[in-house]
Amino acid sequence: AQKVTQAQTEISVVEKEDVTLDCVYETRDTTYYLFWYKQPPSGELVFLIRRNSFDEQNEISGRYSWNFQKSTSSFNFTITASQVVDSAVYFCAHRGGSNYKLTFGKGTLLTVNP
Amino acid sequence: DAEITQSPRHKITETGRQVTLACHQTWNHNNMFWYRQDLGHGLRLIHYSYGVQDTNKGEVSDGYSVSRSNTEDLPLTLESAASSQTSVYFCASSESIGGGYNEQFFGPGTRLTVL
Numbered sequence: 001a002q003k004v005t006q007a008q009t010e011i012s013v014v015e016k017e018d019v020t021l022d023c024v025y026e027t028r029d030t031t032y033y034l035f036w037y038k039q040p041p042s043g044e045l046v047f048l049i050r051r052n053s054f055d056e057q058n059e060i061s062g063r064y065s066w067n068f069q070k071s072t073s074s075f076n077f078t079i080t081a082s083q084v085v086d087s088a089v090y091f092c093a094h095r096g097g098s099n100y101k102l103t104f105g106k107g108t109l110l111t112v113n114p
Numbered sequence: 115d116a117e118i119t120q121s122p123r124h125k126i127t128e129t130g131r132q133v134t135l136a137c138h139q140t141w142n143h144n145n146m147f148w149y150r151q152d153l154g155h156g157l158r159l160i161h162y163s164y165g166v167q168d169t170n171k172g173e174v175s176d177g178y179s180v181s182r183s184n185t186e187d188l189p190l191t192l193e194s195a196a197s198s199q200t201s202v203y204f205c206a207s208s209e210s211i212g213g214g215y216n217e218q219f220f221g222p223g224t225r226l227t228v229l
Contacts, residue, residue: 045220106156
């Protein structure tokens, strides 16, 4: 069965600091997909990024970057020069290639203080 | 624009009552899902459907049921509400394209309180 672990329950940083959110997954699937979602204080869940098991290229989107490493079963998320608006709960999720269900980690609450 | 909506957004009910939460999507997605979010547990899958007349149990399905009579809707019913079902409920939908990412898009959530 799949499992997603976000070991950091809460992180607090000061604005402009860089912060990395960790995600480690367990899977028996050879084909699988990984996702990050953001849940701001308003409560909605916003899709951020996706990766498949055949694509280990890191990705950068503005201040956000993602590091996918199959060797360590990790899909970490870095925010560079954090801002107060980045304060949210961030969820990592896994989907096996044989179904459409997502398995979520328990989330990391990021607080960016001014 | 396509969207996924949930109603009501907030609901207070009493123990033992039957409650139905609505979920409607205009993405024309085959897949629909119901999750509950509780502190310390993240999001846990309650039920899901891969198409009309198809329903499946997730990891926390006891006390809940769903039915899928059309593509757009997947109502979630709590047969006899219990205080342990106080939670925030999210509906989601996704495409069903083989080999695709099929990321899920979420509704705004329904906050349910069972007294």
